[in-house]
Amino acid sequence: MTTEFIDKKETIYDFYDRIDVECPDCGAHAIVRNTTDKSWMFSPRRFSCTSCGKHKEWKESGLGAVTDSDPYFGYKLWFLANSCGHTLFALNEKHLDFLHSYVEATHRKRPRKENDEMIRNGTLASRFPAWMKSAKNRDDVLRSIEKLKQNKGSANKAVLTTPEAAPPTS
Ligand SMILES: [Zn+2]
Numbered sequence: 001m002t003t004e005f006i007d008k009k010e011t012i013y014d015f016y017d018r019i020d021v022e023c024p025d026c027g028a029h030a031i032v033r034n035t036t037d038k039s040w041m042f043s044p045r046r047f048s049c050t051s052c053g054k055h056k057e058w059k060e061s062g063l064g065a066v067t068d069s070d071p072y073f074g075y076k077l078w079f080l081a082n083s084c085g086h087t088l089f090a091l092n093e094k095h096l097d098f099l100h101s102y103v104e105a106t107h108r109k110r111p112r113k114e115n116d117e118m119i120r121n122g123t124l125a126s127r128f129p130a131w132m133k134s135a136k137n138r139d140d141v142l143r144s145i146e147k148l149k150q151n152k153g154s155a156n157k158a159v160l161t162t163p164e165a166a167p168p169t170s
Helices: 093-104 117-122 135-150 156-160
Strands: 004-006 018-022 029-034 045-048 055-058 079-083 086-090 107-109
Touching (some): 004 093, 079 135, 086 093, 086 135
Antiparallel strands (some): 045 055
């Protein structure tokens, strides 16, 4: 069976409206959310943690790069995993689903007959790192994504901690 992925020109910014992070104070699952109706990367953001009540507003114009932390406050992303020796991250569940459909696909299509070469080359799908595109890594990467999907809402550490490194339970 072949699975097809069609590049709908998503960019990383399409996933910025809601970002799942780890609360820097209590380590619980928390959210950085766009507080306006306008889906724009520079719209004001609010961080809120329902576990400890911490909240913070973002109204600046400087954005950080997405690595393993969110671009607004620099808090650690919730959906993080080690996969094939690399860091796999997703901003939210929608982004996880996007990654899943890309990695799972055996056929990947880019939009054709379009003049907007700039946008085409800037889409998320066109910038996938080689290790995630590699067919030999497909199963491992998919497993990591599945694991993250299943672990939504539970402690991030449970995802990242390997059995050997787990602290002894008392
Ligand atoms: Zn908290």
